[in-house]
Amino acid sequence: MQRYSIWSLARNALSHHQNWQRAWRSPPLKAHYDVIIIGAGGHGLATAHYLARNHGITNVAVLERGWLGGGNIARNTVTIRSNYLRDESIPFYVKTVALFDDLTRELNFNLMYSKRGMIDVVQTSPKMRDLRRRMFNMYNHGSTYEPLSVGEIRQRIPSLTGGGPDSRLPILGGMLHPDAAVCRHDAVAWGFARSADDQGVEIHQNTGVKALLRGPDGRISGVETTRGTVLADKVAVVVSGHTTTLTETVGLRLPLKTINLTAFVSEPVKPLIDVVVNCPDIGVYLSQSDRGELIIGGANDVGQSFRRDIKQAVFEDAVAAMLELFPAFKRLKLMRQWGGTLDIAHDASPIVSGTDIGGLYVSAGWWGGFKAVPAGGFTLAHLIAHDTPHPLIAPFSLERFRHLDFVLEAGTTTVR
Amino acid sequence: MLLIPCPHCGARNESEFHNGGPSRARRPADPDSMSDAQWVDYLTVPNNPMGPLDEKWWHVRGCGTWFVLRRDTVTHQLLGGADHGA
Numbered sequence: 001m002q003r004y005s006i007w008s009l010a011r012n013a014l015s016h017h018q019n020w021q022r023a024w025r026s027p028p029l030k031a032h033y034d035v036i037i038i039g040a041g042g043h044g045l046a047t048a049h050y051l052a053r054n055h056g057i058t059n060v061a062v063l064e065r066g067w068l069g070g071g072n073i074a075r076n077t078v079t080i081r082s083n084y085l086r087d088e089s090i091p092f093y094v095k096t097v098a099l100f101d102d103l104t105r106e107l108n109f110n111l112m113y114s115k116r117g118m119i120d121v122v123q124t125s126p127k128m129r130d131l132r133r134r135m136f137n138m139y140n141h142g143s144t145y146e147p148l149s150v151g152e153i154r155q156r157i158p159s160l161t162g163g164g165p166d167s168r169l170p171i172l173g174g175m176l177h178p179d180a181a182v183c184r185h186d187a188v189a190w191g192f193a194r195s196a197d198d199q200g201v202e203i204h205q206n207t208g209v210k211a212l213l214r215g216p217d218g219r220i221s222g223v224e225t226t227r228g229t230v231l232a233d234k235v236a237v238v239v240s241g242h243t244t245t246l247t248e249t250v251g252l253r254l255p256l257k258t259i260n261l262t263a264f265v266s267e268p269v270k271p272l273i274d275v276v277v278n279c280p281d282i283g284v285y286l287s288q289s290d291r292g293e294l295i296i297g298g299a300n301d302v303g304q305s306f307r308r309d310i311k312q313a314v315f316e317d318a319v320a321a322m323l324e325l326f327p328a329f330k331r332l333k334l335m336r337q338w339g340g341t342l343d344i345a346h347d348a349s350p351i352v353s354g355t356d357i358g359g360l361y362v363s364a365g366w367w368g369g370f371k372a373v374p375a376g377g378f379t380l381a382h383l384i385a386h387d388t389p390h391p392l393i394a395p396f397s398l399e400r401f402r403h404l405d406f407v408l409e410a411g412t413t414t415v416r
Numbered sequence: 417m418l419l420i421p422c423p424h425c426g427a428r429n430e431s432e433f434h435n436g437g438p439s440r441a442r443r444p445a446d447p448d449s450m451s452d453a454q455w456v457d458y459l460t461v462p463n464n465p466m467g468p469l470d471e472k473w474w475h476v477r478g479c480g481t482w483f484v485l486r487r488d489t490v491t492h493q494l495l496g497g498a499d500h501g502a
Contacts, residue, residue, distance in 0.1 A: 244464045255460040257438070258489070302435035306466050306490045313417045313430060346460040401460050402452065 001198035003108055023190060024068075024197035029204055029227055033061045035384060036223055036232040038209045038246065040064035042073035042185075042370065043363050044238040045192035046377020047384070048201040049107075054378070055385035058200035061232075062193075063225060065208035069189030072240050075308070075340035076370040077263050077297045079276050079287065081118055081180040082143045085134045088395035088407045089349065090141040095392055096375035097179050103374060109191030111183040112290060118180030118276035121153060121160065121325065123169035127281050131175050146176045159272055162325040169281055169324070180276050182287055188373055211249035212237075212360065219358035220250075234384055236361040241306060241341025243364040252355055255346040255401050256364055260305035261297075262314060264337035266329070268292030282321035294332065296322060301339075310337045342367060347406035352380055353397040354387065362398075418487075418494065424479045436472030438462045439484050466490055 002008065002021040012020055035051060037044045040062045051057045064070075080100050082093035104111045122128045135145040153174045154160055163171035193203055208226040212235060215221035222231035237246050241258040268291050278285040286296040298318025301311050315337065323330055345351055345365035350372065352363045363380045366372055375392065382390040389397055395407055418430040444450055444458060463469060469489050475481045486495040 242466075245466055253457060253461045255462070257462050257464055302430075303471055303487065304438065304462075304464060304469060304489045305492070307492065311417065311492075343464070346462075402456050404456070404459070 001108075001194065004110070023194040024203055026205075027202050029207065029230065030061070030202075031229075032222075032231045033202075034059040034232065035234045035236065036060075036230060037062045037236045037238055038223065039071070039237070039239040040068045040189075040193065040203055040205065041071040041238065041240065042069075042188055042192070042373035043366070043376045043380070044236075045069075045189055045196055045203075046373050047236060047238060047363070047380045048196040048203075048377075049192045049199070050378045050381035051384060052196060052199035052201055055381060057381075057385055060196075060201045061230065062196070062201060062203045063207045063209055063223065063230070064203070064205045065226075067205050068193055068203060069186055072340040072342060072369060073185055073189045073373070075263075075338045076185060077285070077287070077295050078182045078185050078370060079118065079180065079285070079368075080183065080371040081177055081276075083118070083120075083134060083138060083145055083175070083177045083180075084409060085130075085137060086349075086407055086409050087137065087141070089409050090138055090143055092375055092379075092392045092396075093371065094141055094143050095378070096372050097181070099374035099378060100181060100183070100371075103188075103191070107191035107195050109187055109194060111187045111191060113181060113183040114290075115179070115181040116275050116287075118177040118278055119148065119153060119156060120175040120177070121157075121163070121277060121279045122172050122174050123163060123279070123281040125172065128172055135175065144178050146178070148174045148176050150174075156275060157273060157277060159326055159328060160277070162323075162327050167324065171325075182276065182289075185370060188370075192373075192377070209246065212246060214250050214357065217358075220360040232359075234359045234361065236363065236380060236384060238363045238380070240364070240366065240369070241343050243343050243362060247355075247360075247362065250357060250360070252357060252360070254351070254362065254364065254398070256343040256351070257304050258306055258341050258343045259303075260301040260307050260311075260339050261342055261367070262301070262310035262337060262339035263295060263297040264310065264315065264318075265289075265335050266294040266296070266332040267335050269294070269332070279321070279325055282324060284318050284321040284325075286322065293335065294329070306341050308339050308341060310339045342369065346401065347408050349407040349409045350376070350396050351398060352376065352383065352389070352393040353399070354383065354389075355398060418492065420473060420485065420494070421496075422473075422475045422478060422481060423483050424481045425475065428475070428478060432475060432477040434474040434476045436474050436482065438464075439470040439472050468495055
C-alpha cells in the first residue's frame, strides 16, 4: 500500500499528481470465499479490516449493490459519542470512541477527526433526571459527562439565544460530553476499504445480493448475486435497512422494523458553533462542519419506510424546533437534505449475532450506527472468526429476544 | 405529508394521527400450546415488507378512532383497506 504522508504528497506534486496508486483494486469475482460480507458500508468494511488485521482471515469478499460507502455511511450526522444509559451499551460505545481516537493513524488515512465535545441542552426536569442518572452510570464505565449551568451553556454556544425564562420550554441546564467527536464520514469508509484491500480482502461494487443460499445440511452455502452465484463458508449480512429483505430469502424472521431517518445541511457560514449541540426535549441536534455548514438532524419519519428522501412534515418539525432555540438561524438557507433507511430492533438496541442458520451472521438495528462503525466491525470480526461473541456484544445477540431479556436503550439522540 | 382517510372524519392531515405500528396477527387463543420460539416470534417480530403493509393509525388529535390502513413502505402510497378494529 502506498502510504500517505507529507513526503508522499510532495513527491507526487513533482509529477503533477499523475502517479498516485488506486486506493483499492477491482479484482475478478471468484466462485468461493471463506467469508462474504454483504454491504460495503462502514460496518461491512470495518469488519473486513478487522477480520484481516486481528484474525488473519483474508479470503474475504465484500459485496456491494451500489458503490462503496454510498449507503448510510454517507447519510448520517457524523457524531461519535458514548453517552448511553445501559450497562450493556456504555462499554461498547466507550470502545468505539477509543478505536476512533487512534483510527487515523491505524488506517493511514486522514479522517479529519475533531474531538470537540457535545452539549445536551435540557428544557424539562424529567430529561434532566434522566441525564443525571445516565451520568452516574457512565462514570461506572469510564465515560465522561459533566453538568453545565444555563450560564455556562450560553457562554459555550453564543448563538443559543432562545429558550429564555419567558419561552415555552426555558433551558434548565445541560450536560457536557467531552469525549464526543465528529469526523469525515467518507474517509471512514475509504480508509477501511483501502486498509482491507491492502490486506487481501476483495471489494466488489455493483454486485447486488439477491438471495442467500443454504446447503443440504441447512448451513449457509453462499449468495446469489446479480453477477452469479458465489459460495462461502460464512456470510455476514451488514446492510442496514434491508436486513430482513435478505434474511427472509432463507426464511429467517428478525425483530426489526425499517424506518427512515433524515438530516439536512445549511449554507456555509463563518465558525459559529464549536461543539455538537443536542436538544433532546425538542428533538433536534446540530453541529458545524469544517466547511461551515450546519448539519441538522431531527426525528425519524413515523411508520415503516424504505425511502431515502425526507418527508416535508419531518423536515418542518425539525426546523421549527431548532428555531425555538436558535432564532437567528431563521435567515439561513438550507442546501441539501438526505435520508437513510435503518432498521430498529424491538428493544431499540443493535443486533450483532449469529443466527439459527449455521454460518450466517447479522449486524443490524443500528440507530446512530456511524459512531459504532469501528467497534461494530471489531466485534463482528471476532464473532465470525471464533463463532463466539466478543464480550462487548454478548448482550446484543438474538438470544436476548428468545429470553425476553431486552436491552432497552434510550441513549439514541432523537428518542424523546 | 400523508392525507389519511379516517373512517369517521374523512381525509385528514397526517399530523392529526399517531402511527401505531404494523398490524399484527390476533393474539393466539392458547399460548400454552405454542413453543417458546413461536411465542417470541408473535411478541417481537413485525412484518417488514418492501411494499404494502397494514398499519394501525390512531386519530388522536381528532375523533380518537383506531383503524387499519394499507400503505406501501416504498412509495408511501395509501392503498385503502381502512376498517375498524386494530
